[in-house]
Amino acid sequence: MTVDTLFTITFPLTVPFWALMVFAPTWSITHRIISSPLIILPQLAIYLTLAIPRFPDLWEVVSRPDLDLITAFFGRRDGAAILWAHVIAFDVFIARWMYLDSRERRVHPLLMGPLLVFTLLLSPMGLLIYLAIRTVVGPPRNTPSTERLAPG
Secondary structure (H helix, E strand, O other): OOOHHHHHHHOOOOOHHHHHHOOOOOHHHHHHHOOOOHEEEEEHHHHHHHHHHHHHEEEEEEEEHOOOHHHHHOHHHHHHHHHHHHHHHHHHHHHHHHHHHHHOOOHHHHHHHHHHHHHOOOOOHHHHHHHHEEEEEOOOOOHHHHHHOOOO
């Protein structure tokens, strides 16, 4: 597959998972699917397909962060596709965690739906907002009080 094709399919492969979390958050099938960390495998497969051929250059960029190196690497078509696959994989991973955690804490789906969409678009900001919500909501409501005291 070409770089363009891999780039083009990266996001659509995640849409079903986002749709389940946003539009069917309380459906038991959604919980079963999203509970599996395997939902990020398609994005990781694309990332590896793109990154392995460029591994020496990618390693140089990540092991010796320099703005000029980063700009040169990710400014190329294949570098941008690698970055996109990386971002999408982590967006799904973050959203998955937010979804599962919010269900345990009983955060209302009408709050989480828009937040998950926001996280899809701007994941660091969405995560920050969710962390604030999580602090206000407090510990999961279905755990015994002794577990609430445990760190983590």
